[in-house]
Amino acid sequence: MKLEKAYKQVKLDITETLAHRKTQKLKRLVFGQNVKDGLIAKLVILALLTVIAFLYVKPILYMISTSLKSVADMIDPVVGLIPRELNFNNYKDAWKGLNYPEGFVDTMTIALFGSILQVFTCALTGYALARLKFPGKNLFFFLILLAFLIPPQLTIVPLYMIYSELGWINTPFVFLVPALFGQGLRGALFIVIFRQFFLSQPKALEEAAKIDGASVFRLFFRIMMPLAGGACLVVFLFSFVWYWNMSYEAALFLSKDFTPLSLRLSSMQMELLGNKAINFSAGMGQDPVTEGPKMAGAFLIIFPPLLIYLIAQRWFTEGIERTGLVE
Template structure:
């Protein structure tokens, strides 16, 4: 009986507290007014974001940890994330194995030239599909989007034959020429981005320009293209990153005489096998080259990472204004 009375008294106390002003405030803080602004919801969202962030950042943590490890740290099971000493020779070895100056220049030429060309050509195509009514416009838009769905492995053989006949293999022309004709890497997505952006622009701008006597080309270059600066930035960054990281297309169309960074990373052990004796342990059967590989991966990802860090604010703003989230 005493236990039942104690339980009843505690329950009555809790009920009185929850009905009091302090109890209502505490309940409002914990649960929230709409179940998504209380402490419980915030803790759950923070937990989910932490898990997702770890899943995305764990490969980067592994790269940063492994690229400073020596061979003794790599074979020591007690060394997990933090190496005993900062082993910087991995960067020198990776620099030589990647043939970094040559591969960096080749990759930069392809990524920068194709990205600039794609911004210009996809903007023209997207503007035409958005603002000019003509027979078959919907069908052409559908065909353009289908080129984004088709995997590159399906058309790589006919492309190889065509590029070989024109003599473009082993040169940047295999990527620059398709970009000029609006068929570069992921061009369909970029055309769709510009199309959505130009469709959102009011028709009064074009009507006012026509009343002032502006031609179609002048209206595009003087009015529409400056307004699409945010979309241009988004397309440029996406295109640059995709061309920078491409491996399959570069491995098919660019033999050894024109290596890119992605190809050089794949062939790094082969390149190091012909270097002097200080690299004699770096062979295909040696499992202790993980630090060198991670140093090479870091040397590859650091340029686009720096570009994103510099342009992050404009990049996020451009995504919000370019119609991607619609």
């Protein structure tokens, strides 16, 4: 009897232990050992990321869908995102209305050369603020931060007067010359990015190079710049996209002989169709005659920087992590 009771007790203890282990395993699976490791947390995060991704992708889907619709599909309320038939005439009209080859060259001239100049000058300035010792360094850094915080609308009038006296209006010099001196679009932000990156590098590299007799410029170009490849890529892509998409500054300084794509899009409707545009849905802010070409033109404009980012996204993400922007 005692052996039988002991056997039943041992069997009961084993059953309870196994049940407890299964319960704990199920809890770890659902809730996780930490809050973020559980199945519920992962499902919530996945749902949030899906919603955020949809909010970002939806305008692009609408743009592509509308650019492929005919006028009949635009008027028909039954047609949703998927058109009845693909209409590529909108892209032909947009290509013609934007004068895309000329606009592409004008925009690329500003975006490419302005970005390259900003990478070089902002890296040099950021290195000087991070590593070199000179009088007034903190004051210079404060002024750079102040330039970053001041809204550009406050400096537009004096800049326009200066550029007008120099004869730079309607030329790319209004963007390329400031970029040469580290004062292009968001130049102060890029200086801060490079400064933070160079501050994170070990001083032993510089000390070893100085022992070998390297000058400051040789140290910068032979050692520091190769290490700053990720930061350079981040700054280049940010600068390129901002130069490519700028419209406020371009509308003030460029309007006649040198016109980027962002300005051509705003005037494409009347240039392309003249008085043919009939506003069937003025209350909705859409014209079915011109909405397709406008969306096609918008997609043609965003496609080059989008393609560049798709190619360089892995290095861009690594550069973001190394520069400390995610901290």
